[in-house]
Amino acid sequence: MPGLLLDTLNGKPCDRVPLWLMRQAGRYLPEYRALRARKGGFLELVYDSEAAAEITMQPIDRFGFDGAILFSDILIVPYAMGQDLAFVAGEGPQLSPPLAESALAELEAVPERLAPIYETVRRVKARLAEGTTLLGFAGSPWTVATYMVAGEGSRDQHAARAMAYRDPAAFRTLIDRIASVTIDYLAGQIEAGAEAVQLFDSWAGSLAPDEFERWVVAPNAAIAGAIHARFPGVPVIGFPKGAGEKLPAYARETGVDAVGVDEALDPEWVNRELPADMPVQGNLDPLLLLAGGDRLVTRTRAILDAFAGRPHVFNLGHGIGQHTPIAHVETLIETVRGAAERGGAMTGGDERGARA
Numbered sequence: 001m002p003g004l005l006l007d008t009l010n011g012k013p014c015d016r017v018p019l020w021l022m023r024q025a026g027r028y029l030p031e032y033r034a035l036r037a038r039k040g041g042f043l044e045l046v047y048d049s050e051a052a053a054e055i056t057m058q059p060i061d062r063f064g065f066d067g068a069i070l071f072s073d074i075l076i077v078p079y080a081m082g083q084d085l086a087f088v089a090g091e092g093p094q095l096s097p098p099l100a101e102s103a104l105a106e107l108e109a110v111p112e113r114l115a116p117i118y119e120t121v122r123r124v125k126a127r128l129a130e131g132t133t134l135l136g137f138a139g140s141p142w143t144v145a146t147y148m149v150a151g152e153g154s155r156d157q158h159a160a161r162a163m164a165y166r167d168p169a170a171f172r173t174l175i176d177r178i179a180s181v182t183i184d185y186l187a188g189q190i191e192a193g194a195e196a197v198q199l200f201d202s203w204a205g206s207l208a209p210d211e212f213e214r215w216v217v218a219p220n221a222a223i224a225g226a227i228h229a230r231f232p233g234v235p236v237i238g239f240p241k242g243a244g245e246k247l248p249a250y251a252r253e254t255g256v257d258a259v260g261v262d263e264a265l266d267p268e269w270v271n272r273e274l275p276a277d278m279p280v281q282g283n284l285d286p287l288l289l290l291a292g293g294d295r296l297v298t299r300t301r302a303i304l305d306a307f308a309g310r311p312h313v314f315n316l317g318h319g320i321g322q323h324t325p326i327a328h329v330e331t332l333i334e335t336v337r338g339a340a341e342r343g344g345a346m347t348g349g350d351e352r353g354a355r356a
Contacts, residue, residue: 002195003131005066008311009196009235009258009279017304017312019336020067020135021329023319024059028326031058042087046072047116053123060132062326063333067133067196067313068124070189072117074139074200077181078148080114082107091152098151100159104174114185118192125193136194138186140201140240141178141219148174157206164215171215179219183226190231198237198260199223202318204250205242212246217253224255237281241318248273263288263317267306279311284332286316292328300335 002010005018026032032055036045045051055071075093079085083095097106125134142160150159164171186197204216224236239260240250251259251274261270261282270280284303288296304314314336320329 003066003133005133005313006195006235008313009133009237010233011257011277011279011311014311017314017336017339018066018133019314019333020065020069021059021316021320022069024063024065024069025055025071026320027322028320028324028329029058029062030326031062042073043085046076049116049119049123052116052120053127056120056124057127060128063329065132067135068128069135069198070117070121070124070137070194072120072137074137074144074202075147076114076117077138077144077178077185080109080111080185081148081177081181082109083148093147093152095147095151098159099149099174100151100163104170104177109181114188117185118188121189121192121194133195134193135196135198135237136186136189137198137200138182140199140204140216140223140238141175141182142207142215143201143203144178144182145171145174145215146203148178157203161206161211164211168214175215175219179222183223186223186227187230190227190234194234196235196237197227198239199256201238201240201243203242204240205244209246212243213249213253216240216243217250220250220254220256224257228255235279239281251275251278258311258313260315261317267303271306271310276310279313280307281313281315283315283317286318286321286324289316289328289332290321290324292325292331296328296331297335300332301339304336304339 004014008014008018035051039045039048039051052071056068059065060068075085078095086094088094121136128134146157146160147153149163199220201216207215220238227234227236235257237258237260238254238256241262243250258279258281261280263283263285265283267283274280284300288299
């Protein structure tokens with residue numbers, strides 16, 4: 001039986017707004033920190049399917065969110081494509097060799113690196129209560145490419161942007177290869193039990209408009225189209241962080257079923273500019289959740305009101321911060337779930353009904 005989150009992503013009228021948080025399985029939870037202290041580093045946890053399943057379930061067990069998001073990382077795809085991956089304390093993820101210095105053709109694919117992730121999905125699916133939606137995910141090709149080219153994260157994605165201008169043919173080959181692996185990777189997650197998937201494009205905001213069309217819209221459209229063809233009825237959420245005024249074009253042209261919205265956008269503007277029946281996800285500032293107080297409640301209610309009358313999944317504008325107090329998360333949940341009791345904002349409750 002589909003749950004509230006899945007129904008909302010499919011555009012169906014619901015009596016309340018579903019809620020989950022990006023990075024909800026992670027460092028702000030004391031039970032996660034305790035498990036990591038016993039098990040080791042981040043990548044070791046990702047590849048320990050039992051531990052990864054436990055981490056995925058921790059926020060569900062504690063908070064009862066409407067969706068469980070797979071505990072993994074967007075850089076599993078380049079790892080499966082043949083780059084070495086390490087998470088260095090104080091420095092973040094590092095991929096080697098960086099493609100700014102090496103050729104894509106020199107990498108030897110290791111597809112078996114995806115298998116433990118599918119096992120995690122299967123284990124979580126077996127533990128989830130009926131009605132809680134299991135979300136899979138992958139990084140979008142542009143964002144993944146920025147890490148593959150530079151070998152690490154960067155503030156302005158300089159290496160990848162320069163490569164895309166300097167050698168667009170080679171960069172197109174890289175983007176296409178990432179998209180192909182991503183389609184198979186998401187398909188594997190869905191076959192293992194994921195009921196919806198999200199494409200994270202964390203660095204979409206660094207591109208000029210024509211480059212955004214080329215490296216964000218086009219590859220995400222290819223992925224969404226392939227997933228819809230292979231798995232009709234499985235929703236695809238697109239999250240192009242930083243897209244700004246380009247968000248409506250992304251929503252129209254990629255074919256995603258729902259759009260994630262970052263905290264920099266006015267939800268009333270988003271509600272006016274996006275297709276009227278498109279589910280929207282977002283967009284509370286993670287720093288406001290960290291800060292808490294009356295403004296957290298006020299802003300949460302304002303977001304609910306802005307998206308009233310359209311399918312809406314409440315979420316953050318990006319991932320929850322590691323120092324966020326548990327009490328603030330509890331306040332957020334009480335506010336969102338209390339809205340329906342007060343007769344406030346509700347998802348998709350108008351005459352449009354379900355999306356075709």
